[in-house]
Amino acid sequence: xxxxxxxxxxxxxxxxxxxxxxxxxxxxxxxxxxxxxxxxxxxxxxxxxxxxxxxxxxxxxxxxxxxxxxxxxxxxxxxxxxxxxxxxxxxxxxxxxxxxxxxxxxxxxxxxxxxxxxxxxxxxxxxxxxxxxxxxxxxxxxxxxxxxxxxxxxxxxxxxxxxxxxxxxxxxxxxxxxxxxxxxxxxxxxxxxxxxxxxxxxxxxxxxxxxxxxxxxxxxxxxxxxxxxxxxxxxxxxxxxxxxxxxxxxxxxxxxxxxxxxxxxxxxxxxxxxxxxxxxxxxxxxxxxxxxxxxxxxxxxxxxxxxxxxxxxxxxxxxxxxxxxxxxxxxxxxxxxxxxxxxxxxxxxxxxxxxx
Numbered sequence: 001x002x003x004x005x006x007x008x009x010x011x012x013x014x015x016x017x018x019x020x021x022x023x024x025x026x027x028x029x030x031x032x033x034x035x036x037x038x039x040x041x042x043x044x045x046x047x048x049x050x051x052x053x054x055x056x057x058x059x060x061x062x063x064x065x066x067x068x069x070x071x072x073x074x075x076x077x078x079x080x081x082x083x084x085x086x087x088x089x090x091x092x093x094x095x096x097x098x099x100x101x102x103x104x105x106x107x108x109x110x111x112x113x114x115x116x117x118x119x120x121x122x123x124x125x126x127x128x129x130x131x132x133x134x135x136x137x138x139x140x141x142x143x144x145x146x147x148x149x150x151x152x153x154x155x156x157x158x159x160x161x162x163x164x165x166x167x168x169x170x171x172x173x174x175x176x177x178x179x180x181x182x183x184x185x186x187x188x189x190x191x192x193x194x195x196x197x198x199x200x201x202x203x204x205x206x207x208x209x210x211x212x213x214x215x216x217x218x219x220x221x222x223x224x225x226x227x228x229x230x231x232x233x234x235x236x237x238x239x240x241x242x243x244x245x246x247x248x249x250x251x252x253x254x255x256x257x258x259x260x261x262x263x264x265x266x267x268x269x270x271x272x273x274x275x276x277x278x279x280x281x282x283x284x285x286x287x288x289x290x291x292x293x294x295x296x297x298x299x300x301x302x303x304x305x306x307x308x309x310x311x312x313x314x315x316x317x318x319x320x321x322x323x324x325x326x327x328x329x330x331x332x333x334x335x336x337x338x339x340x341x342x343x344x345x346x347x348x349x350x351x352x353x354x355x356x
Contacts, residue, residue, distance in 0.1 A: 297335025
């Protein structure tokens with residue numbers, strides 16, 4: 001019989017932090033949500049794009065009194081694990097949907113239906129076939145649309161970046177032969193000729209690429225995400241530090257990575273004689289289960305974990321400013337504009353937290 005003196009001590013309870021001021025639930029999709037995307041500066045900040053397991057992409061406007069009714073809706077032939085706005089200032093308002101069959105559809109918001117009641121599949125203005133660039137029919141894990149200026153300084157194009165489940169495609173793109181699960185583009189000022197993006201996945205590493213060159217060649221730099229060790233796990237998960245999510249700060253030159261060992265890693269993007277690099281500056285340990293989503297929102301860093309905890313970290317103090325036990329099933333967190341800041345949570349439903 002094991003004595004009480006020799007029995008392992010239970011993990012300490014999670015720290016308590018102030019909760020968000022307000023929670024608003026949107027009965028959004030007929031099933032769980034897969035992802036959300038916030039609008040570019042050219043569109044009203046009250047908009048939000050969402051995708052669900054019901055094979056629909058919906059545009060929401062929180063200014064609308066009826067929260068049960070999306071502003072626009074399009075029904076797809078497949079689920080869309082990733083959606084994104086086009087950052088172009090053009091009023092056409094294009095949205096991109098990466099489907100489970102590997103194809104990518106582009107729709108114009110002006111022609112989407114105002115109600116999802118009729119089973120109509122809207123015709124896209126552009127379709128990228130599943131076999132484009134040899135990616136096969138593997139689902140699009142993460143899709144990002146970014147703009148940059150050509151080297152001649154005359155034209156700005158929208159560049160489509162995406163990763164799939166297919167390691168063969170990843171090798172062709174000079175990415176590691178592993179599952180790439182995270183993708184983020186570094187913000188750049190208007191007229192910039194740079195298009196840096198970072199990838200991460202099951203190789204427990206983060207790779208920084210030069211997108212202005214089409215991602216050709218080897219990454220500009222790579223950094224290994226080592227298992228976090230502080231002598232006291234504090235009840236945290238011992239999973240490998242696979243990189244599940246990435247997000248660049250708009251102003252501070254930081255890259256956040258959500259890892260499978262329940263940590264959030266912060267990296268400074270540095271410049272040297274050999275080009276750009278990544279230097280780990282901090283490790284945040286507010287979570288006890290794998291971190292599945294991170295998103296910068298002004299001076300806040302939002303994060304969520306498989307255990308259902310949502311945190312808002314203050315980047316000025318390094319402390320958790322707000323935290324809420326939302327519940328399991330979270331797929332993504334995203335920031336939004338508003339007084340005091342908003343935090344969108346995509347899970348079993350769409351939830352908006354007002355932080356202050």
